[in-house]
Amino acid sequence: MAKFDNLKYSLTWRPNYELYQVLVMLSGALFYLLYGFFNPGVQTPVMIIASIFVLFAMIKIPAAYKVWQRQSLLAGHDLNFVSIEKVRQFVLSKKHPDVCWLGYGFKWMPRHTQELCEALKRNWAEFGRTPKGILQTLAFKDAEVISEHVGQTWIHGLEPKESKILQKLSHMDGHTMIFGTTGSGKTRFFDLLITQAICQGDSIIILDPKGDIDLMNNAKRSCEALGRADAFVKFHLAHLDESSRINPLANWSNATEVPSRVSSIMPTTGSSAPFTNFAWSAMNSIVHAMVLCGDKPTLKRLRAYIEGGVETLTARSIIMWMKTVYKENAQKVIDEVVKDFRPNSKKYTERLVSHYKTAMRLKHHSTVLDGIIDLLEHDAEHYSKMITSLLPILNKLTSGQLGDALSPPNEEEAALHEYRDFGEMIGKGCVVYVGLDMLSNAEVGGALGAMFIADLTAVAGSIYNFQGKSGRRIDVFVDEANEIANDGFIQLLNKGRGANFRLFVATQTFADFSVRTGSSSKATQVFGNLNNIFTLRSQDPETQKFFCARMPKTKIRYVAQDQGQSTLAHEPILMGGSTGERLVEEESELVPPEVLGLLPNLEYFGVISGGYVVKGRVPILYSEEEKDRIKS
Known part of the structure; x- marks a missing residue:
């Protein structure tokens, strides 16, 4: 266990004084070596002095390198691309049984909060930026300011070492929520989770109100790459002629x-x-x-x-x-x-x-x-x-x-076309993509999504009553979940775990659920069933506060400088002064809410497994067919 020092305080983002010391020592050593070379009579004492300078430089090099390394990481990381085959090998390996890979990152600790707060007090917008050249420096006007990246890449650089973030599959039974603004990486996060679920042989239902073609193609591509092409079932409101037929009233145990x-x-x-x-x-x-x-x-x-x-x-x-x-x-x-x-x-x-x-x-x-x-x-x-x-x-x-x-007009029509239902598809371990195309027709898409959710709830009730948790896992991925949230959705969250259902819910803001369900209380009822919460970049203050409230508080330290000056009324010439420094400790959020609005694409904070806080980044999956295009 690491020793706790309540007086320890250091500035990670200060100038690299150790490097300056090393340069001065090496310069001194070089000076005395050259002096001894041109003055052979004093060569011995000069060599001793030069050796002492080199020795002091070597003592300071590790500290200088550590500071340099930490500050160089503020430039962030390049996007990480991972092949689907590599994901399959990871899932099937005996080294990591029964775990889920959540990307690369580290466990967020109070020391990271301390360094984050120190960084925010400085000119953090310059972190990781390439230094100006001589001509730029001497130019009469500054170059135009343009952001090279979306978000602040230096946040992930607060930790010098990152590794794979792993979570036990049993810890994901309590359902998962993913917050993130448009384009922040929710679909890529779903890709990673869906591909692993396909490798594990789970039954998968993907409900996509927008009808995102990329999400559908990525799920299909993963099935093909993993040898489960026949398991993929597509239903898309905008492409009904290419879709399977699904009866939303097929599963029920009571006619009511x-x-x-x-x-x-x-x-x-x-x-x-x-x-x-x-x-x-x-x-x-x-x-x-x-x-x-x-x-x-x-x-x-x-x-x-x-x-x-x-x-x-x-x-x-x-x-x-x-x-x-x-x-x-x-x-x-x-x-x-x-x-x-x-x-x-x-x-x-x-x-x-x-x-x-x-x-x-x-x-x-x-x-x-x-x-x-x-x-x-x-x-x-x-x-x-x-x-x-x-x-x-x-x-x-x-x-x-x-x-x-959705329903055959007569028995002859039913004989010509195969009508699927969620109970049958779940039993066969299918990967079902449902695109509701709510951008084009919100009313029809919302109504159908609510009926599909009700059908899944009926299937969950049947499994709970007659099979229990002995069968395969059923993973339900719901993108833009606020669009189809209703009482049946809440019921599925409440009771689905007993039927081996795991829900992965993505939305943009907390307010989306409040508006859809009609009250903040019902929205809180939805989120109260979610044990694992991730947030990518989020600009909504309410969402930021909701997420950060799930984490414990911590203490941060800073040096407070005091100075004063005094004089006497009857002796104005006599003056006194004082100056001082004191180490102050105050309570702070483990992750300040406003930082969630600074995250780059595909980077997230997460609260998992009952309180572990992680900072991670999501890799982009690609298939063998895309390898040449990705590498080029």
């Missing part, structure tokens, strides 16, 4: 989940609440009736019954219930009830409803039939008003190519 999934994308507060509640009730009656008839709920079928009425569905439901109750005598009773009436006609349905109410309801009651009959008999004018907020949503999700991609 289906209407809840659709109504979750409707407004639930203020004057909209009664309309949403009525829409849920209507869809709930329809879905339960469909399940009774043996139909699989899809968005298109749900829209057809909402718009076209439920007469046919009601008749089918009653007949199915009669078959269940009357068994072998069912057909005889049905024929007797509906004789002389054409199937699917209004009178046909009315006769069946009348039979259920008079002959079956008391002894063979069915809540499913009660619900669908109540919906059938509901006032048509009031019904049309109450579903005005539901129909636009269903129209958006069932029209054109998107409607075909």
Whole structure:
């Protein structure tokens, strides 16, 4: 354990006085050597003096080199490029089992805070800058000021030695948040994490509201490079003709989940609440009736019954219930009830409803039939008003190519195309990319993203109830997560860990979640489920304070200089003075919040594994096909 000295204080960024001493000593040694060369009579004592000068120079060289090395590192590091094959070798090596590589960096300690604060007191904008040439110095005007790098590269140079930052996979089960402004490196960070998850054989779901082509191509490229090309599944709203078809209503254990999934994308507060509640009730009656008839709920079928009425569905439901109750005598009773009436006609349905109410309801009651009959008999004018907020949503999700991609219009169409679902894809270990293209159509993308999140939550519940954590890990990467954050998303964060789900959530600012969820309390509820938090460059003060609040405080020291002057009223000529220095210690943030706005691209601070603070930089991954282009 390192010894703690409460009086130790040094200035790392002062001028290199040790180097000046070395130069003076070597100059003196050279002078005496030349003097002895031209004066042979005093050669012996001169050589002794020169040797003493050289000895003192050698004593100071290590200290001078240390200061020079520390200050030269302030120029920062070049971008680091790593091949996907190298990542694969790292993951599969026995040297690092069950760990995740988070890039290169070091553990941030109080001494780094001390050096950071000392640097901020100086002209830190000049750190690492190439000295001016003689002509520039003698020029009548200064050269134009232009930044060579985005951010301040000297921050990472506060530590002379960096190594791979490793975290145990078990420590990442508590979910991970990545903050970062546009272009700071969130996608490259995702690339590193996704590639390692692919190597580990995890099931991976990537939800990308923007529809970032680079993120999709990088995931596909990693699958191909790692021999899992057949595991990649693509769904992109802007490229539906090239996408797989996914049914967002495929996974549920209770029929009430289906209407809840659709109504979750409707407004639930203020004057909209009664309309949403009525829409849920209507869809709930329809879905339960469909399940009774043996139909699989899809968005298109749900829209057809909402718009076209439920007469046919009601008749089918009653007949199915009669078959269940009357068994072998069912057909005889049905024929007797509906004789002389054409199937699917209004009178046909009315006769069946009348039979259920008079002959079956008391002894063979069915809540499913009660619900669908109540919906059938509901006032048509009031019904049309109450579903005005539901129909636009269903129209958006069932029209054109998107409607075909989310639900087959008939059994023949379903036979021609393979419809996937998240439960099936997770079971097969697929790498699923979902691009929601919210830049072009925010409403449709947001609605679909919320439904996919609800579907994943249903899958997590099924795994939790019937499989536990015995299966493979499921990694869910959500870029710009604030765009699709809802109650289902919070539920997945809360309970997903028990089903082996790990969420990696990226956003720009804390305020994005506050606006999306409607309150800071709900945003805090989201972040309260995240055990590992990283932030790349962030310009938002609230985000900076939120991140820094996760770290402990520390103490920094500085030298305070005091000076004073005094005189006497009756003896103005007599004057006194004083000067002094004292070492002062005061409390400080381990990482000052404003420093987060100075980080270069691909550099981050992180709080991981329950309190370890790290400073790191993310490498850029490339495949063998890109090797020549990268190196050139």
